[in-house]
Amino acid sequence: MTQTRKWLPSLVNNEVKMVPRVFVLLLSSFGFLEVWSHGGPVSLVQSLDGEWKLWNSNKSLSLPARVPGCVHTALQEQGFIKDPYFRFNDLLYEWISLDNWTYASTFAVSKEVRSKQKVLLVLDGVDTAASIWLNGVSVGHTDNMFRQYVFPVRDLLTGEENVLTVHFLSPVLYAAQKRKAHSAYAVPPECPPDVQKGQCHVNFIRKAQSSFSWDWGPSFPGAGLWKGVRLEAFDLLRLDRFATFPLYDAKHSAWTLVVEMLLDTLQLMNGVQITLDVPELLSRATFSTNVRQGNAKYSFSLSINVSSKVKLWWPNGLGGQPSYRLLITVCSEDGKSLYSVRSKVYFRTVELVQEPIVGSPGLSFYFRINGKPVFLKGSNWIPAHSFQDRVTPDALRELLRSATDANMNVLRVWGGGVYERDAFYDTCDELGLMVWQDFMFACAMYPTDDDFLRTVREEVYQQIWRLKSHPSVIVWSANNENEAALATDWFHIPGWRRSIYLKDYVTLYVNNIMTLVKQEDPSRPFLASSPTNGAESEREGYVADNPYDPRYGDTHFYSYEADCWDWRAFPRARLASEYGFQSWPSLAALLPVSVAEDRSFNSRFADHRQHHLDGNQQMLKQASIHFPLPNSSQPLTRFTHTLYLTQVTQAQCVKTQTEFYRRSRSELLGGLGHTMGALYWQLNDIWQGPSWSSIEFGGKWKMLHYFAVDFFADVLPVAFEDDGELLIYAISDLSQDLKLNVVVSVYKWSDLDPICMLRSKSAAVPGGSAVPVFKRSIAVLLVGCGNCSRLSCLLAFHLEDENGARHGPVNHHFLCSPKDAVGLRPPNITAKVRENETELLVDVESQAIAPFVWLDVGDVEGRFGSNGFLMLSRKKTVAFHARRNTSVTQLSRALTVISLSDLYLP
Ligand code: BMA
Numbered sequence: 001m002t003q004t005r006k007w008l009p010s011l012v013n014n015e016v017k018m019v020p021r022v023f024v025l026l027l028s029s030f031g032f033l034e035v036w037s038h039g040g041p042v043s044l045v046q047s048l049d050g051e052w053k054l055w056n057s058n059k060s061l062s063l064p065a066r067v068p069g070c071v072h073t074a075l076q077e078q079g080f081i082k083d084p085y086f087r088f089n090d091l092l093y094e095w096i097s098l099d100n101w102t103y104a105s106t107f108a109v110s111k112e113v114r115s116k117q118k119v120l121l122v123l124d125g126v127d128t129a130a131s132i133w134l135n136g137v138s139v140g141h142t143d144n145m146f147r148q149y150v151f152p153v154r155d156l157l158t159g160e161e162n163v164l165t166v167h168f169l170s171p172v173l174y175a176a177q178k179r180k181a182h183s184a185y186a187v188p189p190e191c192p193p194d195v196q197k198g199q200c201h202v203n204f205i206r207k208a209q210s211s212f213s214w215d216w217g218p219s220f221p222g223a224g225l226w227k228g229v230r231l232e233a234f235d236l237l238r239l240d241r242f243a244t245f246p247l248y249d250a251k252h253s254a255w256t257l258v259v260e261m262l263l264d265t266l267q268l269m270n271g272v273q274i275t276l277d278v279p280e281l282l283s284r285a286t287f288s289t290n291v292r293q294g295n296a297k298y299s300f301s302l303s304i305n306v307s308s309k310v311k312l313w314w315p316n317g318l319g320g321q322p323s324y325r326l327l328i329t330v331c332s333e334d335g336k337s338l339y340s341v342r343s344k345v346y347f348r349t350v351e352l353v354q355e356p357i358v359g360s361p362g363l364s365f366y367f368r369i370n371g372k373p374v375f376l377k378g379s380n381w382i383p384a385h386s387f388q389d390r391v392t393p394d395a396l397r398e399l400l401r402s403a404t405d406a407n408m409n410v411l412r413v414w415g416g417g418v419y420e421r422d423a424f425y426d427t428c429d430e431l432g433l434m435v436w437q438d439f440m441f442a443c444a445m446y447p448t449d450d451d452f453l454r455t456v457r458e459e460v461y462q463q464i465w466r467l468k469s470h471p472s473v474i475v476w477s478a479n480n481e482n483e484a485a486l487a488t489d490w491f492h493i494p495g496w497r498r499s500i501y502l503k504d505y506v507t508l509y510v511n512n513i514m515t516l517v518k519q520e521d522p523s524r525p526f527l528a529s530s531p532t533n534g535a536e537s538e539r540e541g542y543v544a545d546n547p548y549d550p551r552y553g554d555t556h557f558y559s560y561e562a563d564c565w566d567w568r569a570f571p572r573a574r575l576a577s578e579y580g581f582q583s584w585p586s587l588a589a590l591l592p593v594s595v596a597e598d599r600s601f602n603s604r605f606a607d608h609r610q611h612h613l614d615g616n617q618q619m620l621k622q623a624s625i626h627f628p629l630p631n632s633s634q635p636l637t638r639f640t641h642t643l644y645l646t647q648v649t650q651a652q653c654v655k656t657q658t659e660f661y662r663r664s665r666s667e668l669l670g671g672l673g674h675t676m677g678a679l680y681w682q683l684n685d686i687w688q689g690p691s692w693s694s695i696e697f698g699g700k701w702k703m704l705h706y707f708a709v710d711f712f713a714d715v716l717p718v719a720f721e722d723d724g725e726l727l728i729y730a731i732s733d734l735s736q737d738l739k740l741n742v743v744v745s746v747y748k749w750s751d752l753d754p755i756c757m758l759r760s761k762s763a764a765v766p767g768g769s770a771v772p773v774f775k776r777s778i779a780v781l782l783v784g785c786g787n788c789s790r791l792s793c794l795l796a797f798h799l800e801d802e803n804g805a806r807h808g809p810v811n812h813h814f815l816c817s818p819k820d821a822v823g824l825r826p827p828n829i830t831a832k833v834r835e836n837e838t839e840l841l842v843d844v845e846s847q848a849i850a851p852f853v854w855l856d857v858g859d860v861e862g863r864f865g866s867n868g869f870l871m872l873s874r875k876k877t878v879a880f881h882a883r884r885n886t887s888v889t890q891l892s893r894a895l896t897v898i899s900l901s902d903l904y905l906p
Helices: 071-077 094-098 171-181 393-405 422-431 450-467 482-487 495-520 535-539 587-593 604-609 615-626 635-663 703-711 778-784 888-894
Strands: 033-037 043-047 050-056 062-067 101-107 118-123 129-134 137-143 149-152 162-168 212-214 217-219 229-234 237-249 254-265 269-278 283-291 294-303 324-331 337-345 350-353 360-363 366-369 372-374 376-381 410-413 434-438 473-477 554-557 575-579 677-680 715-722 725-732 738-748 756-759 763-765 769-777 793-800 806-814 830-835 840-845 850-856 862-864 869-871 875-882 896-898
Touching: 062 071, 062 101, 071 094, 094 171, 118 129, 137 149, 171 212, 229 237, 237 337, 237 450, 254 269, 254 283, 254 324, 269 294, 283 294, 350 473, 360 535, 366 473, 376 434, 376 575, 393 422, 410 677, 422 434, 450 495, 482 495, 575 635, 587 635, 615 635, 635 677, 635 703, 635 715, 635 725, 635 850, 635 896, 703 806, 715 738, 715 793, 715 806, 725 738, 725 763, 725 778, 725 793, 738 769, 763 769, 769 778, 830 888, 840 850, 840 888
Parallel strands: 376 410, 376 677, 410 434, 434 473, 554 575, 575 677
Antiparallel strands: 033 337, 043 229, 050 062, 050 101, 101 162, 118 149, 118 229, 129 137, 129 162, 212 217, 237 254, 254 294, 269 283, 269 324, 324 337, 350 366, 366 372, 715 725, 725 769, 738 756, 738 763, 738 793, 793 806, 830 840, 840 875, 850 869, 850 896, 862 875
């Protein structure tokens, strides 16, 4: 069958309007960039996206398949398989990744295209090992899902019936073959732990490392054309890559905009005129250059004339994210316009500060944006689906919005997933979400044979070019935990073999990746790993003795056994880039992927979804330290109570730990402290299962995410106990200084009215600091309040300025475990939905203090203004922000409310 494909009508981007006789060059990999050519079709683009054919190796299955897409999605859409996430289907559908698959497309190519001097076949993403054939002729091979592949095909094209086939090798078999060929020595780990039910040798294939299973995700090693495919035809030159970044000369307070282009040129062109124009900043310059034949890089610097007028890009919470329009025109010597580019540019500086700290061994480790030290508040990002084509633009945006709505200013794109799509970084730019960008290597040793290094170098090169224009990206980091894995010997490497792996480590991350980063993007810092001791690791040959050393660099810290309410267990790190606790998602998330018998904490299903050894038991054990375990005789009630309790436990654990990091910002104790970042593990989920995430699969916020809104608030009071004393710190990430006092209300568990209130003296809270504002012996405080004890009372507190205005959220401090609390009464909570002119509201009423009140609306998409809260009043109104149209009736029907009291009060 011959399909006719349409010429692309316009660019991905929003601003360009189609003008007659303007042919548009689609550069989907450039994100916020628009390119078009004037006065004649210099470049033509023919998309080959759309419906292709797909079959397996023995052709027992043959079906239509969408491109971009993947085999699993195609099989599901055509009814050959059910939802891969349903129950145990990850095991049932293992055969899909053990088979080889072929994608094929038949298409016509116009004379216009074929008459161009050069026609390229461009594949933006091929997952992963494949051979590509056009009209029966091999055009090339692929071995890396993170690369764009480009093949010249002009002479292979015919008019009507062109057949393009892409033969995919099973990724699992390919990885095994590569491992076998690497006979000199093993490159551990050979396989994931059994509990992950995954595939082996993922470190031998340049594919999302988590696709062979992870401790929060299933094994679905997919195959397919996961990004677009197109023909690009041109006569003179083609803009292959484009990037722009600002440089700031502090001495002269002057900005320069660097514009870089990679041009693919068919003949020497003298005197090409390149004009750069940022009209809003009255800056324009024309450069004349000779363009060589072949692929070459051209770099131009535009001085910004009104540097003092430049509005800076700031991280969320610290200012806006203004952008400017950059217009580029390229003309031939005789003044004929060849093409134009329009792009967004942003101005900001970034530095990673590692310098001696007075009174401390070690080095500081923090980011300075536009000269200002910024405390990183955020989380870690994992792939939002096993099948990337299933991630809708809306879902992606909603996740990123959820991050900024929880007062985050950073996400770390973790090295075991994928380099995210352009829309991800565009949105981060817009939202002021900084990105800590890992290269895609995680929790393993990697080979360094020539083929591997060659493909990695190309991958790294392309990703740097694709992402370096984004102000959101503040740091490159070469891998996840591989320095630590080597230093602390995760894989039990015999001493005499260690040097092999050390050498491989330095070869890959330093000699190759770091060298490339320094060469292609000197505009932002580079780290060889996370966690790392940074400059100290470098001094120790890039693998430090202890990369978790809190005196240097960033730290990952996990402890499931110790009581997470005890801050003394946490390392006082310079920057905490990973820490966390697991929880289960809501029942609503589990319903579509389970049947009745699965809905119990001891079911085979609950066990199957848990990919972290003893994870379910760890959650219960941690919960039981402070809470009663659910014991309802109703199995489904017991299950939902258990899901709820794991979320309560997780929220409370991560709150305690994050508050510890935030209050350690200005302090040095025993040389430790000056903590400048808290990124918990992990923001999002890949499927419906237990994990460290604060947002479950589908976008619903877990209790932790609601807690994050408060514990990441710009101004926050934090309480903790030290040696019988209660201390309250005021934390401020604001730019301006404040004068604040803390108001402490002491409540009895049995009474909704406070029994006494205390107010501290007003204290200076400088912008960007954490300062103690209250200190009192707990015993004295309790006696002073009258009839009060640790078991019968609890504290709520907030910050106020001299005019009595509250700053930041109300926080609370438990003086005992809720399971030991004396006087808790049944709250008999009721919740009623109503509507005002603009939104849906829930009126919550309670007859007693109720901890961790949780409003749930099942699968109605949206989120509450607040949730999981401590009810200290008789009435509270909570807004519901619906994502889809919903009504009072629908919401009322779906609404349930639960609090901790439901778990053990009659
Ligand atoms: C860290 C991460 C991930 C993992 C998480 C939870 O090691 O980098 O590899 O999912 O901890 O175990």
